[in-house]
């Protein structure tokens with residue numbers, strides 16, 4: 001495996017070659033070297049960021065602050081995710097807020113929308129469809145970060161997922177033992193996928209990423225397991241079964257899933273190159289982002305790096 005993998009061009013070879021032919025890919029090299037990128041067209045699309053408000057001692061991240069950080073990191077476009085459920089964050093980030101603050105920057109900031117399935121006045125399928133349509137008309141390109149305190153296959157969730165599938169909104173969901181809960185093997189998510197073959201689902205957070213390993217426990221699904229991965233993980237089983245299932249590489253959980261067993265992680269990225277999406281979960285000025293060091297460590301072939309950093313996101317988000 002190691003030898004056959006090494007026959008592919010290395011990331012450095014890819015970036016060196018790319019640097020001679022494309023201004024945009026020079027930016028990838030700059031990002032990986034943690035140097036400011038001085039070109040307008042950059043290769044990364046970040047599928048997971050948040051614009052936040054001032055709350056307590058935590059500094060806010062404005063649209064301008066996010067854009068300035070994206071320039072330094074050579075990220076051309078970023079998905080900006082609301083957080084509407086009480087279990088999500090320390091303050092709610094409404095869909096209307098995300099639509100408003102991204103509105104002057106829609107060439108680079110891609111808003112998603114979100115609905116909590118427990119809102120009593122939105123019970124029923126059609127009410128959810130109608131509100132989602134309003135958000136789509138206002139610019140929303142996907143649904144999430146879906147991070148609510150119900151099981152992943154909760155009836156209200158199932159209505160939302162069906163509506164998103166009908167409206168062609170990709171769903172980015174957070175899964176752990178408090179939000180969109182499931183059990184080892186992901187039987188709840190399996191039901192979601194079985195019932196929504198037209199939908200696109202993007203898995204994120206501890207419960208999802210612990211399921212990269214065949215021996216994932218319930219405790220792992222709210223944790224950052226460090227032991228080596230065993231084969232037969234639910235993610236692999238479900239990705240084999242469902243072509244509409246993707247993984248969001250953002251946050252500590254995404255980085256840990258690949259780093260905990262770097263040999264497995266590298267092989268997983270090569271095998272699932274069409275199903276993985278670069279993301280950071282950047283939401284606070286000065287936040288440490290492990291994904292850049294991880295990409296350097298993985299030393300991926302050029303085509304794999306291009307897929308996970310950009311072209312998969314273009315396909316899922318319907319970008320040109």
Ligand SMILES: [Zn+2]
Pocket residue numbers: 048049050081145281
């Ligand atoms: Zn997030």
